[in-house]
Amino acid sequence: MREWSAPALPAGWTTSGQPPFIARHEEVAALESAWADAVGGAGRAVFVSGEPGSGKSRLVSEVCIRLRESGAAVLAGSCIQELGTPFEPFDEPLRVLLPAYRAQAVNPSDVESGELLERVLERTGQDAADRSMGQERVFAAVIDVLRAAAMSRPLVLALDDLHWAGPAAIQLLSRVVEGAADAKVLLLGTLRNAPPDRSDALADTLASLSRLRGVLRLDLDPFTVEEITDYVAIRAGLSRAGARESAELLRELTGGNPFLLRAMWRPVVEAERQGDQRVIELPDSVSDIVRSRIATLDLAQRSVLGLAAVLGEEVDLGEVIGISATSVEVTLEAMDAAVRTRLIEPPRVPGDRYRFAHAIARQAVIDLMPGTDVLRTHARIAQVLEAEFPAAPRLIQRLAHHYSAARALGFGDRAVTYLVRAAQLAQDRVAYEDAGRLFERASEITPDADERAELLLRSAASWHMAADTPQARRLYERVTVESGNPRLRVRAAIGYEDASWRPGLPGHRALELLSRALASVPPDETDSLYIEALGSVARATAFTGAIDEAELIGDRAVELARTRDDPHVLIAVLRSTSSMTLRPSSVAKRQDRVRELLPLVRPTGTEWIGAAAVQFGGNAYLLGDRAGMDQAERDCVELGRRWSRHHWDYWVGCVRFLRALIAGRLDDAATACQNVQRHESSFRSDATASATALQSYMVRRESGRVERVRPLISGTESAAEHWAPGLLAIYTELGLSEPASRTLDWMLEQVGPDAGNSSDWPGRLAFMTEAAIWLEDVRAAERLHPWLSDYTGLNLMSGLFVAPFGPADLYLGRLESLLGIGSPGVRFERALELAERSDAALHFARTLGATAEHLRRTDPSSEEASAFAARARAIAEPAGMVKVLRELDVGTAASAPEAAGGLTARECEVIALIAQGRSNRDIAAQLVISEHTAANHVRNILTKIGAVNRTQAAMFARERGLT
Incomplete structure (x- = not known):
């Protein structure tokens, strides 16, 4: 990827009115050192954490400004507190890079990466999901783009508010940090590390990443009195001595929090100048600050401010005007008044949005609103956006968020509708973790029991696609227990079994759930669902160890599936019954089933190809079918390319290990084994054996x-x-x-x-x-x-x-x-x-x-x-x-006759004991063999050396140096 144009820095970083940047000298030095490493080709990731208002974003923006001046290309992305889009905050940087990447892509893999990311980023939820590419392939494409961009120009990726990132984005974050470890990339992320905003999923990911060289965590401490003194001296134009007393009071009032310091320094200094003893009555919380500023607004202006706060941290003036219940003139005046109170900042450049000075200020405005007003505001926003703003950004996610918040007012059905649409959009964009979370969230709102079960099944399937089989099993089992619909329980039990066999779990629990579910439906052998369940029962039974019983059930399931004009049920039954066992007696039958399965699943492009290919390759080795092993390897490689999941890279490595070892290419086998080990430790699995x-x-x-x-x-x-x-x-x-x-x-x-x-x-x-x-x-x-x-x-x-x-x-x-x-x-x-x-x-x-x-x-x-x-x-x-x-x-x-007369190694041991005068019983005890075996050895020795008795054998041993 040749030279590309980096965008301008975010307007909020560079416009006038920013408070002075003080302190953080060690943190700045650490970030600049990380940048020097990145420029040298050793990718770095630095995560800056702290409480709200601790200056995380300001630190990163200040360093990014400096690095840009030294030639860095800076790309910024951020997460929002509400329901965001899949893979946020990476979507903004990728939209900048993709046009240049696609224009310059030459080899097929690069072209494919560019096309895939464009589809993922631009999908609106109206087109059908493409199941021929996996999530890890999307992650690999992101890394391809970032690495290509960094080859022509060192890159800084500034990602703000990661604590609000969705689960798929957190997975992507981990892959990017690992994938850019040897690229000229510096990733800077900010996050809150304390409740209620702390993300456990992000914390777990960062803990895992911390083992990697080049990953650094910076926790920001509150400002000290000395640092606050510097701040006050600069802002108020005082000497350090003159600022000291105000600094001490500000440290006590703000706890050294930079945001609170920014809000409180002026009244404290003015009170000090005037000798006002009421300084101790200054507000001691953000809510108090916001309350005092809101008090200067009239009722209509407060309503507009509350609307803006519920809309988001950044707000579009057109949306505010369209949704506000007041006139355009009143709404505009209200926004101007909010700017004057310094709660909202005006657009910094044409086309920019209004934004709250800080997420803390926005949340404080919402906290001061009556709860019923918040609900009504969410409802009005959702209704107006839905009716009048069809082209609004993130419309589906925003409607899902606002209708969910307003569901107590009777909007639960709309909330479910848009949560499901948001889940489908996440699924279409291959963000399966996000989809699983949204489907489950929708299930918690709907009052319809069957719909709830259906949504839980879709959630479980999404988690299964994300390779999180424990989470998938939890949801499948929940449906089998909670649903009153027998057929839904059967589907859930089938899903539970499918999420159990691949990690290699014992089949007892799966068989129990299947048996219980099937007991509530008629045993109809013309029912596709019943037939599919029989196939699952067969495999679950096999995983309990009852192979003979399992094969009988499996044979019947296959026989019934072949009579149905239903490709899905035939595929499902062939899958389950071809992966039940590795016993030799049925290997040819299993191979025939996989051979029947592969043409059915290959057109789908799904991971089912891989499961079939792995079984086919294993059976091919057992049977000595070189062509079958070749085909299995090709299928696994192609699936690994299209899905890029560690799971399939693992199987590709296993196939290559076997082929190299049996061919006697031992160095290649060792390399393949190392690759398998790396992938084995990377993909999630319940299996503990290595x-x-x-x-x-x-x-x-x-x-x-x-x-x-x-x-x-x-x-x-x-x-x-x-x-x-x-x-x-x-x-x-x-x-x-x-x-x-x-x-x-x-x-x-x-x-x-x-x-x-x-x-x-x-x-x-x-x-x-x-x-x-x-x-x-x-x-x-x-x-x-x-x-x-x-x-x-x-x-x-x-x-x-x-x-x-x-x-x-x-x-x-x-x-x-x-x-x-x-x-x-x-x-x-x-x-x-x-x-x-x-x-x-x-x-x-x-x-x-x-x-x-x-x-x-x-x-x-x-x-x-x-x-x-x-x-x-x-x-x-x-x-x-x-x-x-x-x-x-x-x-x-x-x-060699001159050496030992044709004796085997064991016979040499025996004749040495004969030379010592040992009996057959003694020899048996010494060598831990049976006396009968010792006697056989003695007879063989006498025959081979032509001796007629033990004495001659002893002489032979001494002559040949065998004693």
Whole structure:
């Protein structure tokens, strides 16, 4: 973005009549230092907080004036106390930048960002919402524009009164601070930090942002007596000594509040000059000041002043004239009188508005009005604006605000109408948090129970779109409890379940709500709502662990949905029933459903594409469908581009992690894992388990970096107090046989009848199998074999894209080779074929190595085994597959006759104990294996070395240095 024209500074910052700027020397220095950093390319954000009237806005405006003189482009935005527009205060700066950005946009992404923001900013609520772009994509577009503007000219973004910002704007604020961290941008925000104006949502966001380098918080303290002395001396033309006494009294009266000081200094100084002892009777509150000034106005003028106060902090004279109940002449005179009282400031430039001297003064005027007058004023404003000012700015939001305030006078229905329209506008502008809040606010006003439930459902859906599933579930559950309409309760229960499964919550509560809701409606299998609810019941049932029951219910729901001419219900049922489980027995059926679902949801452009793509990609890996994985990755990338939500960036990272790892691109896998970790910590979720911990381990073990944790491992860790599969995997990698054997036995004891329903069961199986093979634990291998057989022909994967272990037939072949059963060679052939289909060089190399190991088990000098090992090494060495290479080295060493007579690592341990004169029972106890397994090892050793008894075996061990 080339040179662009910065607008003039706000008129209120630069016109004459401003009080002198005093004190705040440290704060000014901090802001100027932050600017110097920003100019150097290290973006900064400074948030200035304090009580009302503490001088926050004046500090920021004063610094901005100075920075503009030094070449900064200053863009100002502000929030209003009433119902504002979505993304306020960013809308004003963006409207300045967008024309230049769009005119100079060249690449498709920039063009798309410009078009998207223009649609979002200019939507009037009359057009249909575009659901093909997500909120995070809007946020990304804002950052694109700001960064582009700052590339040609360092930028100051001054955002006032952030405590009144809506929830979507607060989300955007967080993204902008993070996204501009390396741009020439200084963000200055002001906010009140005390009730009643304190924003908890903003406070939470600032607390989170405070962890970032370059984010600073400045809390403004009241003026000291010395600072007030400087102020009085300048304003009154006195010496500091002459101003001191007045300053001390002003400090006592105002508490050092700059706004009160500005209002009170003159009468205090004049009283001091005249020796007036009544100075102690000066007003000691803003209301008292305002009351004394209002007292100079007549009744009609007071009415106009009150109207202006209710209209807003800034008021359009035309609206005041149109709404005022008095004549034009009286209204104009009233505005002039209000200016003379210094409660209202006149327009500073042609076309400007009247504005209250401070929000404090405006609120004080409203506080002094009788409550019924305030209600009647809100009602009159709403009625006149609605009838006579169709082009008024923020009309929908203003009508929603004024009718809501006047609802006690019988305007509740109008309030609901405009709150809903404002919510729809927020939804159309992708401000889902704002929409959720407005729909809920409308629900609190309507007296109609069904309408209230309907509005709560719309609110919940908006919060769900904002990825705030806890808030969505709260509202859905409320409808299931409060509504007397059975069908609305069913819809709410469906929504609750949909807001539960993606965070991975147990399905018990969702199933309870669904069952209760369905009990109140007829079980009509021609009813689309009933069918959709069945699909939700199926998934909720699955998330309770009852997979078999869930699949029966799901099959019936799909069958019924296909008979209906209702795309929505078919989509909903296919979604729910394709994401119930990762069990191997139904993977092909699940994939067929996702394959049916994707063409239905792809034209919608919604996030449903992503949910389907994630499932499709996961199933494609299990089945070894490379084209399916490619398509899933493309869908996730496109959805991430259009929605830019951390949620989808997370899944894109997960898919890329899996593809890189199985292809043996370990550096790329490590980078993808880091990206996944960043996104995992950014998007909101109820899930507490971290997928990246296991992903990171998978990379480290393949690249041979597990050894680094050895100093942290004692071997005495409790399997019950740690994640046992991970503990077992580390023991196995580090070669700690006794702890590995103990942990393996513990894990086998914990396996229950429903273990296979867990998404991490394949990972548990893989880690247990690897340990059993390394330990040559025949008893464990015999237990594991039938469980692994369920996965014949499939790849093993823990979770979705978390830990890919490769072909189950590879693990089955190694078990069968150890046990001397089945057809290991056939298993390995199938595993190689699946690895090739999966584009998985890592799995292919490991299977080649396992084949060599099997062949040497029966013939230590097998040339065919050497050929397989050579092929594996040719793949592993260039890719840095350290784990594969180490396994190959162990196999080679074991096969060398001069080294160990073809003995395995475990057999070397056994023959060393034989040489010590140990019995089979002693060997079993020492190696924590069964006596039967020890006897098998002894027989295998005697066969391999050609010994006829244990004495000859002992001699062999001593000769070969195995003792």
